[in-house]
Amino acid sequence: MEGSFNLLNPETYYPLRTINRDIPVPRVIALRDFDRLPQRHVRFSRTHIFMRDQYTCQYCIRELPKAQLNLDHVMPKSRGGKTSWDNVVTSCHTCNRVKGNRTPQEAHMPLNKKPKRPAGSLGLLNFKNIHHSWQNFILAD
Numbered sequence: 001m002e003g004s005f006n007l008l009n010p011e012t013y014y015p016l017r018t019i020n021r022d023i024p025v026p027r028v029i030a031l032r033d034f035d036r037l038p039q040r041h042v043r044f045s046r047t048h049i050f051m052r053d054q055y056t057c058q059y060c061i062r063e064l065p066k067a068q069l070n071l072d073h074v075m076p077k078s079r080g081g082k083t084s085w086d087n088v089v090t091s092c093h094t095c096n097r098v099k100g101n102r103t104p105q106e107a108h109m110p111l112n113k114k115p116k117r118p119a120g121s122l123g124l125l126n127f128k129n130i131h132h133s134w135q136n137f138i139l140a141d
């Protein structure tokens with residue numbers, strides 16, 4: 001398998017330097033046995049919504065510090081909108097106030113993108129400088 005540990009291919013390991021010699025450590029270790037499934041779903045939280053939306057207001061597309069952002073219910077809560085991955089987006093205070101108790105259509109404020117639950121781990125998705133030998137192992141959207 002591409003990406004598996006191979007001493008002839010230095011791309012698949014990194015050298016752990018010791019006093020006398022380098023010990024090759026695999027970059028990717030295959031999990032052959034486990035007694036619990038790894039956590040597949042990212043927990044719903046304010047911070048995770050911000051991370052998913054990359055701290056960007058989904059209406060005016062401005063990237064802002066956390067203190068200037070809040071959560072907006074696409075379908076307002078007062079009209080039965082759920083607090084869920086697909087109905088909550090990052091919004092700046094101004095857009096949140098302007099949109100008020102309306103849907104994006106009613107307010108003529110189109111969403112940057114349709115909100116949904118992130119596919120994998122937010123931590124891994126946000127980790128930009130990942131070694132290419134990991135590419136086969138990370139679930140993309």
Ligand SMILES: [Zn+2]
Pocket residue numbers: 057058059060061062091092093094095096
């Ligand atoms: Zn905004």
